[in-house]
Amino acid sequence: MRVIDGMHRLLAALLRGRQTIEVELFDGTPEEAYLHAVKANVVHGLPLSQVDRRAAAARIIESHPHMSDRAIARASGLGAKTVAAIRRSSADAVPQLNTRVGRDGRVRPLNALEGRRRVVAVLAEHPDASLREVARLSGVSPATVSDVRRRLAAGESPLPSGTEPTELPGTERGGDGTQRAGSDSRSNQTFMDPVPVMEKLLRDPSLRHKEGGRQLLHLLRQNAVGVQDLMELSDAVPPHCRSLVINLAQHYRDAWQSFAEALDDSV
Incomplete structure (x- = not known):
């Protein structure tokens, strides 16, 4: 009978003299209840302070070491890089696992090299399999499969350049460790995590105190999604x-590209 979410609503009901209140029962362990409570308090009510969020993330890392940095970041309202730093500082108290569960519930290897090695093996065994089927069999994202398949078709190493050399079955020497995405000339681009960038912009008074600045922050906030997140959302698009959706995505891409070029020209 411990309240996980809704302390203030319960207190308000008591102050009004109510004898009962409608509730939603939660069935789970204390650790799962804490995770649920943090998720709930991040999205509504009085925002958690940065100290509270970091403390929550540290506790979740200890109780749910299998969760990915992005999944914990979303639950605690922090950036994935911040969560990764907290995890590194807690390395002695947290068991080291070979896989983690992402926000979509899928299990992925910590070592991206191992995931790409499995993609190469699956493609060799099932060359006609779809991207999603190969991704399912390999335990990686469809974006990774697409990148590996494109590189192999072009006669390149399936590993991004500039990474530590390691032998892959049927490939030249290469390495992995940097998140890449895309299937054209931009596939060698390293994509940043937009969350900490947005947090910095949202704290800037020169943007927050202007109508145009607030509109821009609103647009940027709506688009603050990582490449991996977009790839996962592709599952939601019906044939x-x-x-x-492709036409809209390309239109938005061109609009933001023009905006970026206009800013660049004004520097």
């Missing part, structure tokens, strides 16, 4: 809507 009959794909062409429409």
Whole structure:
């Protein structure tokens, strides 16, 4: 009978003299209840302070070491890089696992090299399999499969350049460790985590105190999604809507590109 979420609503009901209140029962361990409580308090009510969020993330890392940095970041309201730093500082108290569970519930290897090695093996065994089927069999994202398949088709190493050399079955020497995405000339681009960038912009008074600045922050906040997150959202697009979504995505891409070029020209 411990309240996980809704302390203030319960207190308000008591002050009004109510004898009962409608509740949603939670069935789980104390650690799961704590995770649920943190998630709830991040998205509504009085925002948690940065200290509270970091403390929450540290506790979740200890109780749920299998959760990915992005999953814990989303639960605690921090950036993935901040969570990764907290995890590193807690390395002695946290068991070291070979896989983690992402926000989509999928289990992925910590070592991206191992994931790409499995993609190469699966593609060799099932060359006609779809991206999603290879991703399912390999335990990686469809974006990684797409990148590996493109590199192999071009006669390149399936590993991004500039990483530590390691032998892969049927490939030249290479290495992995940097998150890459895409299937064109931009596939060698390293994508940043937008969350800490947005946190910095949201704290800037020169943006927050202007109408135009607030509008820009609103737009940027709506678009603050990582490449990996977009790849996961591709599952939600039904076949009959794909062409429409593709056209919109390309339109938004061109609009933001023009905006970036205009800013660059004004420097």
